Amino acid sequence: MLKTTKPRRSLRRKRLTGPHRRRKVFNRLLEHRLIKRVSFEEYRDKVRDVYDGPQGAMLATCSMLSGHTALGHRLFKKGKFELRGARQILDVGSGAGQIARHLLKYADPGAKLTCVDLSHEMLRRARNRLKHARPRFLAADMTRLPFADASFDCITCGYVLEHLPDAKPGLAELSRVMKPGARMLLLTTEDNFSGAMTSRMWRCRTYNRRELARLCDELGLVWHEELWFSRMHKVLRAGGICAVLVKQ
Numbered sequence: 001m002l003k004t005t006k007p008r009r010s011l012r013r014k015r016l017t018g019p020h021r022r023r024k025v026f027n028r029l030l031e032h033r034l035i036k037r038v039s040f041e042e043y044r045d046k047v048r049d050v051y052d053g054p055q056g057a058m059l060a061t062c063s064m065l066s067g068h069t070a071l072g073h074r075l076f077k078k079g080k081f082e083l084r085g086a087r088q089i090l091d092v093g094s095g096a097g098q099i100a101r102h103l104l105k106y107a108d109p110g111a112k113l114t115c116v117d118l119s120h121e122m123l124r125r126a127r128n129r130l131k132h133a134r135p136r137f138l139a140a141d142m143t144r145l146p147f148a149d150a151s152f153d154c155i156t157c158g159y160v161l162e163h164l165p166d167a168k169p170g171l172a173e174l175s176r177v178m179k180p181g182a183r184m185l186l187l188t189t190e191d192n193f194s195g196a197m198t199s200r201m202w203r204c205r206t207y208n209r210r211e212l213a214r215l216c217d218e219l220g221l222v223w224h225e226e227l228w229f230s231r232m233h234k235v236l237r238a239g240g241i242c243a244v245l246v247k248q
Helices: 018-030 040-052 059-066 068-077 098-106 120-130 167-176 193-202 209-218 231-236
Strands: 003-005 088-092 112-117 136-139 152-158 178-188 221-228 241-247
Touching (some): 040 120, 059 098, 059 120, 088 098, 098 120, 112 120, 209 221, 209 241
Parallel strands (some): 088 112, 112 136
């Protein structure tokens, strides 16, 4: 059963005790540092190479083995992120179409779906995997989306924000293309041990949950609720950050 937490409580700062502080330091040391060592342009090219190559080819399989495919399906099936009534849906960082597959299954039949990814090769894989005429596929940088203001009433952004050294430009761009009242499902890697391991594999950064929530509020993206894949995920603080945001 997917659980939610009240968003405002999640924004409170907590004083770290000795063991917690040591775990934070260890996680930061384990986290991949490439994103902080090179320019954003160089980093973006290296990320594109990763996803164009063998690791990208394994992405769908990795999502299945980690359980994220099945758990994401439950999230949409149980309506924890509401798709009904959405007419224009944007899937940012579509990858191999893991989230797009759920959107095609549970969104209204007349909803238009646009899939965006930095990697042309990942978009090709998504097309082949989905085998569906409905989505439109575009290669684009999430910090420079080729859409007019207020174009979408629903956005999904699954595990792509961590490929930005600073979340603000990406979130600001997503906010720009959202209509007032539009909803976003944001999934990203958290600054804990499992997040640090993900960082090593995919050369990405991690985000602090409270700091990210405050940034969203600053950009007019209300941190509406936090979702957990299961009670065990909540206890173990696993699965990364999964939040529903609403455009003011």
